[in-house]
Amino acid sequence: MMKIALSWEELLEQAAKKLGVRYEEIDKVGVGYPDIASAICKAHSNAVAGKYESSLSKLKREIAALTAWYPDQRKRDIFANYLQDLCPAWIITTNYDLVIEGLLTGRSMPLGPNDSLSSRKGIIPVFHLHGRRTNPEEIIIAQEDYVTLFRPTEYRQIKLALTIKESTTVLIGYGLGDVNVLTALDWSRNVFKAAETTYQSDVIQILRTESPN
Template sequence: METEITRGSILNLLSSSIIYGNLGLFIGAGFSKAVLDDDQDLGALSWGELIEASSSELSIDYSSIYKTGISYPEISTLICDKYASDNNIPYEEAKFLFKSKVCELTNWYPDSEQRGIYSEYLELMDPKWIITTNYDLVIESLLTGRCLSLSPQDYLTSPKEAIPVYHLHGIRHNPESIIITQEDYVKLFRPNEYRQIKLALTIKESTSLILGYGLGDVNVLSAVDWSKNIYKEENVSNVYPNEIVQVIRVDEPKEEPYMDKNNIIIIETNEIESFLKEFTDAHQVNLRSHVEQMEEIRRMNGELTATSDVKVNKFISDQGFRLGLLEALSKFEIHMISPFIDFLSRCIDKTWENAMPYGAFHGYNENLTVLLDIIIHIEFQKVPPALFEFVAYSLDRVLYYVGNSHGQSHQAERTWQSNKDEISREMVKELHGFAKRQRYINLERKLGSLLIT
């Protein structure tokens, strides 16, 4: 992040991502435990608790399984090996039965009160995608009618208006999809595995908020590394909010967030719900500001569409007003470009009207001044194609009357000479190339000398 990492700036980042439309959620078992309430007897189990409970259901003595220094997937493999041996059945059958018990034991659903509370949080966050390592359907119970459950065998896509909930490690209504043993995880590391590539790209293109997950999964960490390093381009400015923010639950949370060794922003809280309440309050403030801003843009568009001669004359003669409108256009191109071009066309027509009387050369200067402000004060990369084309045509047309010869505007020539060096090199090259292809002789001639210097 270019800005200072503070609690306020991170909450604003997440809020901006909701407004932009690229917030994604990465949800782990801690989220299910928070929704189901840790104090409930039938609350959600952690990964280790789930493996132990599943082995108990299969009458496997969990204490007899060697666990020192090995991972949960390796422990799950040992359990399946022992169950196969004890019952004289094939390993694959034992593994299926073990996974079936995992599915049975993740039969968790929040009560109506908790569902109402957390549904509101998710509705407000309006995630574009949810990736979860959970087998349960807690997320789906909070987003009834608004989401699509996806298993590891599915692609991360969904119909319009539906949030894809991608169960990275499998989903409880399909035991075959459950990824829990060592060999299950080996498959995740196959070269060019869709899931691994898609994870990295999804993270790269979004602001990812991690809730109730400790980033202990190696393939997830690998995707995070890919998104920050392999898919890294120099000198490319992000025009969208993009960070990875992890919410960590601790008894004594730090006030301010910090960056960990993986360049992930960590924000601490004593409870996930406490963070969600804090974030909700911050987002509602930003959302009100955004709504007011959009209302102002609509008001401006309305004025541009139904413009009087007073507004047209002000745009032509008042540079402060003109630059303010151009700045708004740069920030809100999508919302403003169509009414602005219509308005600009009327302004340019007015300058031609002003130039019609005999000797009224000031009209050409007005025309040129307006066009120069556009190509100087709007960043080259932010000039919409339709606006670029209109300006190029208009410049070629007015430049015929700009110069020191008889019948030309000397004032406009002085304006050109005073401002031409402020046109960016990129803009000059683009305009010159376009003028050459379109045979805009006046524009090509004027810009040709700028390319030589």
């Protein structure tokens, strides 16, 4: 179990090491992390003379193991109170870990990318847009995983865009680095533009940085 939460790059680097792939030899100039994940799988499948699909499955299992992380009890108590004060109606995360559920024990329901974004009354749905570590096969990490997100009538993209459009959304600690989230945000701002807004649908970004602008 990791003692800290890893960044996307650190996660791929550690997973590559677990698979015996030299991360420093992967071409990373001008490519995104999904492409790097695909390259790791290709390098692994070539090294073991196996199928690419098998290497991708192994990568996802390593990602699941590396995200088995929870903050200590002191931090859980602090941040659980913050979430309680926010009183969110729903939570969407691109993280694979279950840290949020650990802060909302008994008050949340984890949902995977193949689940509908809904829950019973009094329970906060935590929708893991890119999958949960408890189900490695549904993890979205490589380029081919992302391709499915951009199908014309893909539920996750439509639901995410409509949820942002119809609600006040707070982005916490998220730098808009994921292309499908950016796409949903752009779509939400450009649909029904001529219609009169009769409800609040602001997007508020909270991001800690040394040089804010």
